[in-house]
Amino acid sequence: MRDRLALYNDNRLKLGLFGANCSSGRAVTMVPERWTGSWPDNLRLAQMADEAGIDFMLPIGRWKGYGGDTDYQGATLETVTWASGLLAKTKRMTVFGTVHAPLFHPVIAAKEFVTADHIGEGRFGLNVVCGWNEGEFDMFGATMREHEQRYEYAEEWLTVVKLAWTRPEQFDFDGRYLKLKGIRAKPKPYGGTRPLIMNAGASPTGQAFAIRNCDALFMNVRRGGLAETATRIREVQAEARGNGRELGVFTVGVITCKPTQKAAEEYYRHCIVEHADWAAVDSILAMKDIRPEAHSAEEFARIRNHQANGMGGLPIVGDPDTIAHELGTLTQAGLTGIGVSFVNYAEELPYFCAEVLPRLQRMGLREKVGA
Numbered sequence: 001m002r003d004r005l006a007l008y009n010d011n012r013l014k015l016g017l018f019g020a021n022c023s024s025g026r027a028v029t030m031v032p033e034r035w036t037g038s039w040p041d042n043l044r045l046a047q048m049a050d051e052a053g054i055d056f057m058l059p060i061g062r063w064k065g066y067g068g069d070t071d072y073q074g075a076t077l078e079t080v081t082w083a084s085g086l087l088a089k090t091k092r093m094t095v096f097g098t099v100h101a102p103l104f105h106p107v108i109a110a111k112e113f114v115t116a117d118h119i120g121e122g123r124f125g126l127n128v129v130c131g132w133n134e135g136e137f138d139m140f141g142a143t144m145r146e147h148e149q150r151y152e153y154a155e156e157w158l159t160v161v162k163l164a165w166t167r168p169e170q171f172d173f174d175g176r177y178l179k180l181k182g183i184r185a186k187p188k189p190y191g192g193t194r195p196l197i198m199n200a201g202a203s204p205t206g207q208a209f210a211i212r213n214c215d216a217l218f219m220n221v222r223r224g225g226l227a228e229t230a231t232r233i234r235e236v237q238a239e240a241r242g243n244g245r246e247l248g249v250f251t252v253g254v255i256t257c258k259p260t261q262k263a264a265e266e267y268y269r270h271c272i273v274e275h276a277d278w279a280a281v282d283s284i285l286a287m288k289d290i291r292p293e294a295h296s297a298e299e300f301a302r303i304r305n306h307q308a309n310g311m312g313g314l315p316i317v318g319d320p321d322t323i324a325h326e327l328g329t330l331t332q333a334g335l336t337g338i339g340v341s342f343v344n345y346a347e348e349l350p351y352f353c354a355e356v357l358p359r360l361q362r363m364g365l366r367e368k369v370g371a
């Protein structure tokens with residue numbers, strides 16, 4: 001299990017791709033080269049990333065586009081079936097499914113995860129999410145619970161999934177929300193282990209859920225806030241150890257990597273400022289109840305730009321030296337890894353791998369591929 005939790009390598013900085021199962025990925029832009037999110041593009045990307053030694057792919061569980069001129073994230077591949085397909089066609093990387101606990105029955109979900117895990121021979125991972133967007137739940141005729149209860153429900157849900165993965169005999173479950181009888185679940189996950197489990201709760205309740213139940217927590221970090229992040233990482237890891245578990249802490253970022261700093265900044269401006277899908281950005285902000293009247297004009301402009309580029313992930317813009325240096329500072333702060341996105345993942349990944357990965361190897365943060 002330890003090898004599995006380390007994603008089967010000794011990389012001190014784990015690198016993954018985040019959001020490729022959705023049209024436009026994480027860049028709310030109108031540029032024509034924006035990411036399609038189609039299956040052929042995802043497959044091509046995953047195989048390229050797998051060859052280059054990228055550690056994981058993390059999809060977004062998204063059911064409804066955000067509108068705007070591009071219907072941002074309007075076309076999305078369902079994440080467990082997406083993961084199963086990619087696991088069948090890759091050799092090394094861990095592929096996550098991102099699953100809304102309230103929308104998937106836990107007994108069906110547990111079996112889907114086991115199936116994906118057998119296909120990937122122990123490389124499936126689970127991102128449990130509780131949902132935050134009422135419009136999505138309406139599509140299912142489901143009611144979104146009040147915030148604290150969402151995580152109470154998710155804890156029961158995850159307990160059932162874990163029991164289904166481990167209990168050799170038939171069992172009943174009598175919880176507050178779930179009352180299930182005579183559950184039998186075979187086979188068990190691959191190789192006597194179980195999928196790595198992550199969560200990305202930002203609230204104290206969400207993070208406490210991750211500390212109690214998960215192997216990895218994803219949190220947003222701010223540039224200039226790394227000292228604060230380092231303290232927070234130490235705190236959550238100490239709490240997890242108190243619960244008898246090791247917790248990896250990851251973040252998400254958006255990379256614009258070009259041969260010169262100037263070229264990177266120009267491309268960033270071109271995609272994310274001059275050609276942002278501002279109508280989609282404003283619709284996302286409204287869903288999160290972020291309104292112009294509550295902020296100064298300058299602060300609101302900053303929030304809009306931040307949302308346009310990576311939906312709040314850390315923007316990392318520069319030449320390969322700058323990018324490698326910035327990634328290094330994240331490891332120094334204690335982060336286990338980062339899930340990154342690009343405007344067009346498959347077009348931009350080869351340059352990133354050719355230039356940034358060797359620098360990270362020289363910095364002692366990554367192994368040589370195949371080492």
Ligand SMILES: Cc1cc2nc3c(=O)[nH]c(=O)nc-3n(C[C@H](O)[C@H](O)[C@H](O)COP(=O)(O)O)c2cc1C
Nearest residue numbers: 059060061098129131132200201202203206218252
């Ligand atoms: C890396 C990352 C991935 C996430 N993926 C999803 C997702 O795919 N679907 C979703 O509904 N929410 C997703 N979220 C939202 C979180 O699960 C969580 O609901 C959000 O951070 C708010 O925290 P809270 O639930 O503790 O209030 C993600 C957040 C992050 C930082």
